[in-house]
Amino acid sequence: MHKNLFAYINRHISSPLTSEAEALIESAFQPKKLRKKQYFLQEGNVCKYVGFIVKGSMRQYTVDEKGVEHMVHLYIENYWAGDRESSIMLTPSVYNIDAWEDTELLIITRAEMLELIEKIPALAEMIRLMDERNAIANQRRLSSTISNSAEKRYEEFADNHPQFIQRFPQHIIASYLGITKETLSRIKKQGMK
Amino acid sequence: MHKNLFAYINRHISSPLTSEAEALIESAFQPKKLRKKQYFLQEGNVCKYVGFIVKGSMRQYTVDEKGVEHMVHLYIENYWAGDRESSIMLTPSVYNIDAWEDTELLIITRAEMLELIEKIPALAEMIRLMDERNAIANQRRLSSTISNSAEKRYEEFADNHPQFIQRFPQHIIASYLGITKETLSRIKKQGMK
């Protein structure tokens, strides 16, 4: 199970992990299984772990006063799930994270992760890269959300993230794009003509 | 002029900069003045520098097919301006960054910054902190943009960033919030009652 993580890390660093490093990582990351719908993080709790998704899919969302869910992130294999703000600040999270499909994770606390980074410089390198990509992706999404119509946002998303379109139902995608499921349904019908 | 930068860095690290570190920083960061409306970065160019704003204000925006500007970021003193994606990937930027008021910057290339980080560990610490805050802020903004009505977004923004409300005209704020200036005008009138 940790093999996927090693492979992921090696894909993102310049020279492969030593076997000592792998051993350290293996003992620091704890396997965790979630059944569909189970919470990884529930609103109001402090987010203790960040999780690397080995298999399955998850979603992160807020719930508004009317009970409507707003998807903030979608995750599949090789994504990291967690609420950074809560983990860092130790404040209660405003987000829920749960499993959309049965999911296998490797989880680690922030403190343990920081320790690990001290011991394995390559990990620091990976984290930096991850952060950068994340920042870039968020930047793009923000820019798209502000500037584009619902239709254009969907097109862009479908082009850039076909995996998500396949893995999540349409009403989840709609929420992620900031529109209702009905609107997305109509947009798609339009776009086909 | 570099004093502001030292103060900023010291505010974000655990033990103050040594005078050697200050000397290194001073020689690496180049002062730059921009008059109102002057470009720091123009769409289509690779973003060579990141700039620390000592005095003044700037904006980062895209321009769509219709010629409409969409504000992606607003910057004032003690903010860092630049397009990370372009700097890292060395790809042409899709953004424009220009001075809104006459502005004084301290600029540095990415390569020089990386060198500097090697030499001054405290800088690495600061950058990590900066990145974290940035990520959190972006996350919040994204979440707000997806979930909230224009009115609520404005309220939230006004509460959390009164400085921006004071420094930038309303049509810029509107664009930043992803709405038109007319809609913002009407929202504000409503809100007063």
Add this chain to the structure above:
DNA sequence: CAAAGGCGTTGATAAATATCAACGCTTTTT
């Protein structure tokens, strides 16, 4: 196997927001 729930679609209608045009008031430029 029957029932229930999840999902996508459609129609009718309402609400939010954009667009276009015009105006008054400042500030900046010439």
Add this chain to the structure above:
DNA sequence: AAAAAGCGTTGATATTTATCAACGCCTTTG
């Protein structure tokens, strides 16, 4: 000092998107 440009506002109207209700088709569950 006059002209131009920038800014915020308002009104009339158009467009986009949300809401509410209903239906058919699956898939899951008891």
